[in-house]
Structure formats: C-alpha cells, structure tokens
Amino acid sequence: AQSVTQLGSHVSVSEGALVLLRCNYSSSVPPYLFWYVQYPNQGLQLLLKYTSAATLVKGINGFEAEFKKSETSFHLTKPSAHMSDAAEYFCAVRTQGGSEKLVFGKGTKLTVNP
C-alpha cells in the first residue's frame, strides 16, 4: 500500500527565508506525487506534480520539489518565503490504476513571520 509521511505538522519561517517542507513516500511502483496547498477558507489547489519526467519539478508561486528515489523523498522548497505563502501544504501520492485516488500526508501548516 502506498503512504506519505510529512515531517513537521507546523513550520514557521521568517519572510524572505527558505521554505522547506518535507515529504517521504512509500510505494511499490514508481509513484505519481503531488503537492497541494490550502489557503484559509479555500479548497485544495495543486502546486506541482511529479509524473516520472524531470526529477526537479517547478510549480506555481515559486515553489519547486525534487524527486529523490534513493531517499523516497519529494520535499517542497521555495527560496524566499512571502507572507502570502502562509497556508497548509499537503503531499500526496496517487494510486495507479483503478480509481487513481490520492493518498495524503497529514499536512504541514506554514507560518510566515514578518
């Protein structure tokens, strides 16, 4: 069965600092991996996805993630945090075949301090 672990339920950074949100996955097949963001009172929005093309994936709002098979990781980074990045971030792996449902991590709430 596929699973996702997000280290750190809360991460706090200063405005302008590096953002690093950690995600490790478990999958018996090459995974399709996703990062979603949820801003307050909104639905989940796709930030980026890995589907076995380039290992470094660029997403919206300056975020990127690197797929590392040897480490079973898909960490999300942004070089310089902005106040508007404050949100909850979810890493997910998609099952292949069948319903192609998403299996999510527990989420990481990002706080950006001025």
Add this chain to the structure above:
Amino acid sequence: EAGVTQFPSHSVIEKGQTVTLRCDPISGHDNLYWYRRVMGKEIKFLLHFVKESKQDESGMPNNRFLAERTGGTYSTLKVQPAELEDSGVYFCASSQVRGFNHEQFFGPGTRLTVL
C-alpha cells in the same frame, strides 16, 4: 469556468440526526471523488464515481454513509444517523480524465460538526 462547489460550507447537527452534503463538479468532469479529513488526521479517500457509477467505495467508513450521483452530474453524501466521530471536513474533487496527466480539482469542503 466555475470550479467545484460544495454545499453547505458548514453544518452543525446533533448526534443521531441526518445530514446531506452536496457537491457540484466542474462541468464535463466524469470523475468525482469524496474525501474526508477528521481533525488532526490526514485527508482520506471515501469513494469515487465515474459518471453515475460507483467505481470504488473502499473508503466509506460504514453503512451510515450513502453517496449518490444522479444522472452523473452533482453528487450527494448522506450521513444517517450522524455520530460524533463523523465530524470533520468533507472534500469533493472532480477530474476530466484519468491517467498520466489527470488532475483532481478540489472544492472548498464542507465542515461538519456533530454535537
């Protein structure tokens, strides 16, 4: 183009009552998913429709939950009778296709509180 919409945004009910949640997917999206997030836990899959047919309901917690998708358009999720542990946020998502580039678009969720 309108996104996925869900109604109501919040619902507060007493234990034992019935609640019906509604999801309107993006027009033309055949795939519709329901997920749930219980407080402090991860978002978990409940079930998947393709048009009006249930393809996978492996995540439905028990027979107090009934999902329908009449005519392959909007979907409802009924909880009857509601229990305290049903409290959480219920998300709906839709996608046009499955496969390599399929993306699920999520609604804002319905926050259900059972007292």
